[in-house]
Amino acid sequence: MTEESPSRPRRFAPLDPERREKDGNDGPLLKGIVFDVDGTLCEPQNYMFAEMRASLNIEKPTDILDHVYSLPASDQDAAMEKIRTIERNAMRSQKPQVGLVELMEYLDSRGIRKGICTRNFDTPVNHLLTTFLPRHTFHPIVTREFRPPKPSPAGILHIAKQWSVADNWATDDGGQSLIMVGDSIDDMTAGYQAGAATVLLVNEVNAHLATHEHTDLCVRRLDDLIPILEKGFVGQIGWREENADTRAQAEAVLEKQ
Structure with a gap:
């Protein structure tokens, strides 16, 4: 603050x-x-968050980005790309x-x-x-x-x-x-x-x-x-x-x- x-x-x-x-x-x-x-x-495209958690094999209330950053450095890029793929697909239906x-x-x-x-x-x-x-x-x-x-x-x-x-x-x-x-x-x-x-x-x-x-x-x-x-x-x-x-x-x- x-x-x-x-x-x-x-x-x-x-x-x-x-x-x-x-x-x-x-x-x-x-x-x-x-x-x-x-x-x-x-x-809102809130369905993305469920898809992201499923792709990362995590559940609520785990924060998605906190989880990715907690992974070994060698695994972070692959995990982040899973999230980006979901976002790219969702952006086509943005309103x-x-x-x-x-x-x-x-x-x-x-x-x-x-x-x-x-x-x-x-x-x-x-x-x-x-x-x-x-x-x-x-x-x-x-x-x-x-x-x-x-x-x-x-x-x-x-x-x-x-x-x-x-x-x-x-x-x-x-x-x-x-x-x-x-x-x-x-x-x-x-x-x-x-x-x-x-x-x-x-x-x-x-x-x-x-x-x-x-x-x-x-x-x-x-x-x-x-x-x-x-x-x-x-x-x-x-x-x-x-x-x-x-x-x-x-x-x-x-x-x-």
């Missing part, structure tokens, strides 16, 4: 400059958003999340940097970007080659550092000027420990994470973030300052389980 965790609930000033001036909002400015890939930029393009166009219009922090390897990530977001730039892109992977905050902090250098930020505040958007506990924990605000893209499988202490806010589709960012981000879920509408979104999903 960063040396000084930011106060909760997390807040950012409205991205709408007129609203920011009118309201006199003195909240911190959002400097960038980091996205997970599978289950976040594209629809973009609802509101994906709309959110990215909005972020570009407001000059908000976009990065990626994923446990996938680069081929399916590049396939998704070139297929569904060919006109949009994400940088840096942190993939499986970067270690340690999520739930470590290292990848998000690496992105924050790259952005601070590029933008000549006066101080390096770690991830405190960022939002991490994802769909898993690894995403929420990595963001929280980096000091970033966290947004859960909630679905029937991960709805229980809506009330997790590492989750600041949940949305049901990516473009739900647009009005939130325009008006000023305020984290609610998990910090006892729940907004009724946001809480209702999570509970609506929970009721479907």
Whole structure:
């Protein structure tokens, strides 16, 4: 975790400059958003994980990457290739999340940097970007080659550092000027420990994470973030300052389980 965790609930000033001036909002400015890939930029392909565990002859709750890295060095390449083969096959059926393009166009219009922090390897990530977001730039892109992977905050902090250098930020505040958007506990924990605000893209499988202490806010589709960012981000879920509408979104999903 960063040396000084930011106060909760997390807040950012409205991205709408007129609203920011009118309201006199003195909240911190959002400097960038980091996205997970599978289950976040594209629809979940959770069946992959069962296939990976079967190919490696392991069961839950063993972490797939932790298992591979625990193998003798001479066996790691073969094990990793089994995982990559499954991911290559799955990428052919990738489907973009609802509101994906709309959110990215909005972020570009407001000059908000976009990065990626994923446990996938680069081929399916590049396939998704070139297929569904060919006109949009994400940088840096942190993939499986970067270690340690999520739930470590290292990848998000690496992105924050790259952005601070590029933008000549006066101080390096770690991830405190960022939002991490994802769909898993690894995403929420990595963001929280980096000091970033966290947004859960909630679905029937991960709805229980809506009330997790590492989750600041949940949305049901990516473009739900647009009005939130325009008006000023305020984290609610998990910090006892729940907004009724946001809480209702999570509970609506929970009721479907």
